[in-house]
Ligand SMILES: *[C@@H]1O[C@H](CO)[C@@H](O)[C@H](O)[C@H]1NC(C)=O
């Protein structure tokens with residue numbers, strides 16, 4: 509853990525106090541205080557623009573608007589090999605692909621600086637960062653990978669650490685980033701009625717998916733002892749009737765290996781899964797690990813859902829009025845799950861040691877930023893995001909929160 513001192517990035521640097529707490533007694537912290545405040549890391553470029561209108565602690569990064577002057581400058585392009593084909597809107601010639609990543613999120617009362625990939629590599633040496641969640645977390649992982657790859661010196665080793673779907677180590681910095689694929693966080697698999705009968709069989713269930721609310725998916729269960737920084741998400745699969753059809757293939761929740769009776773609706777199951785998974789992470793994460801939970805990524809299907817010919821053909825961000833019309837829960841529109849999922853997340857995360865990475869509201873404006881018909885599927889993709897694109901801004905926010913977490 510000796511490398512933790514590298515976590516301060518702002519020139520107005522204070523002390524990386526938090527991760528050391530578990531390791532040191534108070535007397536030595538006072539010694540460290542005097543030491544670190546007078547030392548600055550040589551890798552920091554002090555001439556980088558710093559613009560904080562207000563102390564960051566008081567800033568609501570979710571409240572703001574998208575602007576183009578000054579623009580956000582994409583730090584990578586379509587040549588980044590890790591970009592999944594369907595998300596590579598530049599290669600697919602989506603008409604606004606060049607323009608959409610240049611919108612910059614401007615919070616109302618402060619600024620969200622664009623993160624500097626080379627600084628990040630230099631200040632986060634000997635660190636492992638795990639993204640744990642569905643394909644939207646992979647989209648964010650790829651964004652971070654491409655930005656770092658374009659700035660890094662030296663070789664990048666491709667491997668699959670700790671059960672990851674994919675991962676990379678930037679060898680010159682010993683910085684590892686990995687993506688752990690899991691749809692529900694909890695383990696699940698198909699279930700069918702047993703001849704011997706049982707509680708679910710008695711209630712008439714024949715087919716479905718067994719979801720073990722208290723068992724983490726094997727893709728990430730062991731990742732906790734590996735990563736220093738974790739970013740979780742879940743959401744889309746809980747509102748996916750095409751997979752978990754409430755009648756033909758319902759989610760059937762199990763706890764301690766036994767079916768939960770009476771059966772839960774998916775929202776109740778989500779609450780139970782979140783409760784157990786959050787506890788599991790709090791108990792098993794490395795001492796001093798920084799844990800983020802990302803809020804729901806909005807979809808922008810208009811004129812029907814994905815399988816009903818819905819599309820997203822806008823070429824600029826929505827207005828605030830359009831956002832409310834599309835996402836307000838009381839309108840019960842096609843993408844209503846966006847804010848509903850967040851209610852479950854906020855309830856479950858209250859009082860936990862997780863930092864909430866709230867990307868929802870800023871992303872709700874960006875109906876222009878999905879692959880749409882350039883995704884190369886039979887239907888429009890109004891769920892994932894073009895890369896480069898808005899998950900670059902999610903990473904700006906992640907890194908801003910990460911760095912301020914180490915300065916409090
Ligand atoms: C530091 O950042 C400034 C402003 O972005 C840039 O002009 C300068 O070249 C950088 N210096 C180094 C040594 O990277």
Ligand SMILES: *[C@@H]1O[C@H](CO)[C@@H](O)[C@H](O)[C@H]1NC(C)=O
Nearest residue numbers: 567568569570571572869870
């Ligand atoms: C931050 O801003 C968002 C979007 O305007 C709002 O929904 C939320 O309540 C605000 N949070 C706080 C703590 O004020």
Ligand SMILES: *[C@@H]1O[C@H](CO)[C@@H](O)[C@H](O)[C@H]1NC(C)=O
Nearest residue numbers: 597598599600601602882884
């Ligand atoms: C995109 O446009 C370029 C240049 O016009 C062309 O070579 C390429 O085949 C196009 N790609 C697709 C997927 O249509």
Ligand SMILES: *[C@@H]1O[C@H](CO)[C@@H](O)[C@H](O)[C@H]1NC(C)=O
Nearest residue numbers: 633634635636682683684736
């Ligand atoms: C590389 O970083 C990991 C933490 O991610 C650390 O456990 C390991 O000791 C580091 N390796 C070297 C050679 O410093």
Ligand SMILES: *[C@@H]1O[C@H](CO)[C@@H](O)[C@H](O)[C@H]1NC(C)=O
Nearest residue numbers: 813837838839840841842844
């Ligand atoms: C919301 O809309 C869906 C689909 O259009 C419908 O099945 C559901 O009953 C509606 N829910 C409410 C609370 O109105």
